[in-house]
Amino acid sequence: xxxxxxxxxxxxxxxxxxxxxxxxxxxxxxxxxxxxxxxxxxxxxxxxxxxxxxxxxxxxxxxxxxxxxxxxxxxxxxxxxxxxxxxxxxxxxxxxxxxxxxxxxxxxxxxxxxxxxxxxxxxxxxxxxxxxxxxxxxxxxxxxxxxxxxxxxxxxxxxxxxxxxxxxxxxxxxxxxxxxxxxxxxxxxxxxxxxxx
Numbered sequence: 001x002x003x004x005x006x007x008x009x010x011x012x013x014x015x016x017x018x019x020x021x022x023x024x025x026x027x028x029x030x031x032x033x034x035x036x037x038x039x040x041x042x043x044x045x046x047x048x049x050x051x052x053x054x055x056x057x058x059x060x061x062x063x064x065x066x067x068x069x070x071x072x073x074x075x076x077x078x079x080x081x082x083x084x085x086x087x088x089x090x091x092x093x094x095x096x097x098x099x100x101x102x103x104x105x106x107x108x109x110x111x112x113x114x115x116x117x118x119x120x121x122x123x124x125x126x127x128x129x130x131x132x133x134x135x136x137x138x139x140x141x142x143x144x145x146x147x148x149x150x151x152x153x154x155x156x157x158x159x160x161x162x163x164x165x166x167x168x169x170x171x172x173x174x175x176x177x178x179x180x181x182x183x184x185x186x187x188x189x190x191x192x193x194x195x196x197x
Contacts, residue, residue, distance in 0.1 A: 027051065027112035028105070035104035042094050046075050047105050055113070064113070068106050072098060115186045121149060121161060123188035124181035131191070132167055141170040150178075159183045162194075 028051045032044050050071035054064050076098055079091045125144055132142045147165035154160070161181040166174050180192040 027109045030112045031105045031108035034108050035101050037097070037101055037105070043097050043101075046072065046079070046094075046098055047102075047109070050075065051109055051113075064119075065106050065110050068109065069102070072102050072106075115188075117149075117161070120159075120183045120186070120188045121147075121163065121181055124161070124163065124179075124191055125165075127188070128165075128179065128191055143168050157184055158189075160192075 028044065028048050032047060037043055050068045053071040054068035076095050079095050082091050125147055129144050132144060145166050145168045147163055150162045150164050152159065152161045159182070161183070162178065163181055164176065164178050167177050168174055178194040180194065181188065182190045182192060
C-alpha cells in the first residue's frame with residue numbers, strides 16, 4: 001500500500017512539474033537559443049518585449065518583422081541613454097549584443113511563431129501578385145486590389161480560403177478574379193484559381 005501511495009505521489013508531482021510556466025518554450029526562447037544567446041536575462045527581456053509588441057500589432061496587417069525591428073530600435077535607443085541596465089551589464093554592451101544578433105532573432109522568431117490567418121492570406125496575395133505581374137523585363141504593372149476572404153473550408157489537413165479580388169491593369173481595366181488560398185499546418189502552400197463557367 002505504501003509503495004502504491006509513493007508511486008501515485010511521484011507520478012502526480014512529475015505531471016504537475018510539466019505544467020510549470022517556466023517549462024514552456026516561446027518562439028523568442030527558441031530564436032535566442034538558436035542564435036547563440038542562450039537565456040541571457042537582459043537581452044531576452046528586450047527581445048521578448050519586442051516580440052509581444054509585434055504580436056499585438058500583427059492583427060492590424062503590419063509586417064511582423066518590421067514591427068519587431070522598430071520596437072528593438074526604440075528599446076536600444078532607450079538603453080543607450082542609461083548607464084547600466086539593472087546594475088548587471090553596461091548599457092552599451094547590452095546594446096551591442098542586441099544589435100549584433102537582432103537580425104537572427106527576428107528572422108527565427110518570425111519563423112517559429114504560429115502563423116495567423118492574415119499571414120496566410122497575405123502570403124497568398126503576394127504570390128498571386130508575383131504571378132500576375134511577371135518577372136524580369138517582361139514585368140507588367142498589373143496589381144491585385146480590393147481582396148476579400150469570402151469563405152473558408154477544410155479538406156483533410158488542407159485549409160481552403162476562398163478570396164475575391166480585382167486585377168487592376170495600367171490601362172484601367174478591372175477584372176474580377178476568385179481563387180483559393182491553400183494552407184497546410186498554418187503555412188501558405190499554393191493558390192488555386194476558380195474558373196468561371
